[in-house]
Amino acid sequence: MIGTDTTGSIPVHLLFRDEPESADRVADDGPATVSMAGPVVGAATTTPTLAPLKAVIPAPARPAAPSRPAPTADPQLVERPAAVLPGWIGVVGGLLAIAACAAVVWWAGAVPESVAHMLRLPPRPYHGIHLGQWALLALGVLAILFFFGGLGRGRVGYAWVLTLFGDYRGTVRRTGLLWVSPLLLRRRVDVRLRHWRSEPLSAVDAKGTALQVVVLVVWRIRDTVRAALGVEGHEEYLREQVEAAMARVLSQLPADAFHEDAPTLRDAEAVGEALTRMLSAECAPVGIDVFSAQPTRIEYAPEIAAVMRRRRIAAIDAKHRDSVLTAVVDAVDDVVHRLTTRGLVELDDYERKSLVKDLTVAFYTGRSGPGEGA
Incomplete structure (x- = not known):
């Protein structure tokens, strides 16, 4: 109460609440407001404390990472195993394609007699290679390229990311000889530690x-x-x-x-x-x-390293001197207290000050060492 005016208490704890405000207290499009309680007749006026402030401003501790939302990735980009075949299937398919091409050439009579005799094949007369045979040879060559071009070696610690015309088709983490469609684009990724x-x-x-x-x-x-x-x-x-x-x-x-x-x-x-x-x-x-x-x-940084080094040395020296001085003062106080309480000496103020001074100089010189002064 100040004169005839009255003062109302402000609920300070509302400013520092941890839980979110309800919809009826905070508007969606406006700033949060704190209502002031009016004077209550006959009620004691409460004094706000500093506890909420101390809770909001914690003491400095270990550095902590500030929480903020992480960037979101494309939900379709999820690793899945790709469809691959063992390498021996590609080798067998390529050998069969080579054999089929050789059979077409032999059937057309384009194999020399010496080679046919060495391979123990009956010779056939050569009348040229027809259009259908050329088509079979072209298909055979494509099959050879398809089967042998899909062979690959999976290594430990590496993976292949397969794409087809920009579309993700899977990841290969298997090792050894593998066969992957040569139409797929392979991107090697190092997955080692x-x-x-x-x-x-x-x-x-x-x-x-x-x-x-x-x-x-x-x-x-x-x-x-x-x-x-x-x-x-x-x-x-x-x-x-x-x-x-x-x-x-x-x-x-x-x-x-x-x-x-x-x-x-x-x-x-x-x-x-x-x-x-x-x-x-x-x-x-x-x-x-x-x-x-x-x-x-x-x-x-190099431009301030020398200055900060001198500052650190000065701080260490000051801390050392403070600890030595504290120990010396405690020792002098203990010596003077023992001398006076046991009745060994009777000192007035002048003699007490002189003794304290002499003991302080002696103890501090002994603690500091020969290279340091008081």
Whole structure:
């Protein structure tokens, strides 16, 4: 109560509610509003506390990946096994086509007598090759090309993505000699567990300090069709996502906290977990599994490296001097307290100050070493 005016309490907790507002409290097309409670006669006025504010602004901890929706991929791009045949079927079919062409040539009499005698075939008179025989020979040659052209070798750690006139026809992960229709376009994809070590990448920390970071990423292609057809160059996509995720993670914490105990980017485990989690979410829509993304080196940029190194040395020296001074003060206090409580000496204020000064200088000189002064 201020004079004759009355004040109403504002429900501050409504500003920081975690659960979404209901439809009757928040309009769809307008901003969310908070109604002020009017004065209640005879009711005690409540004072808002700072607990909701502390809940909304958490203490700095390990860097966490911000949640945001991942890009969606084409639902039709789902890996499925392709229809392939064993390689011996293509070999047998090609040999039969060769034998059929040889039989047509022999039937037309185009085989020399010496060759026919060597093959123990009865000679036939040559009267030219008719149009029908030419057609059979053309079909035989096409069959040879079709059967032998479809032969391929499936290797361990590689897969084929098959397409026909731009339409996805399946993925081949089998190994050994295989036969695939030569009409299908084959795109080889490496599905082995791979690692990539980046070049020094530029970034900034939470204080805007320029950094250079080297990241080691362990990854593998999980869905071959999405990696080969869902994105233009999955390796380039991964490199760009590494750079983007690294910039977002490193900007959440400072590189060093010289004069305070606070989370920094020197916690490589926390930074690696956040970077791995963020990269996994970004690369999942294109069929890439990221198993680990760890910073192997976090350094200051060359233009500020010398300055930050001197600052770090000064901070370490100041912390060391503070710890030594604290130990010296505790030791002096303990010595003076023991001397006075046991009645060994009787000191007035001047003598007490002089003794404290002499003990402090002696203890600090002994703690600091011969190369350091008080």
